[in-house]
Ligand SMILES: [Zn+2]
């Protein structure tokens with residue numbers, strides 16, 4: 028599987044660095060938002076979808092998902108801010124979307140209570156090998 032010149036220890040460090048880098052900087056995470064008050068629940072991918080793609084080819088089909096709130100429909104949604112067609116408007120009702128930067132403190136679009144946030148890291152599952 029591995030090229031012989033790559034020593035296992037190097038590979039491990041490299042893997043860890045990549046994982047840290049990806050976790051801290053740009054990677055796709057699935058966030059699950061749930062309101063303890065009204066039961067509103069929503070799940071969104073936030074970040075950049077394909078880590079390998081970024082590492083190997085930065086210019087190719089770059090996408091970055093960000094969380095928004097539609098104040099008209101009272102729901103959370105995500106949009107690809109790198110998409111040339113995206114203009115900060117809700118695709119279904121054309122109202123201005125409210126960007127959400129602080130993913131740890133997201134208010135419920137329906138009742139304004141703070142949502143419970145859980146992030147599901149697809150990265151950990153993707154790598155499979157536990158060293
Ligand atoms: Zn709520």
Ligand SMILES: [Zn+2]
Pocket residue numbers: 097098099100117118119120121122
């Ligand atoms: Zn909308």
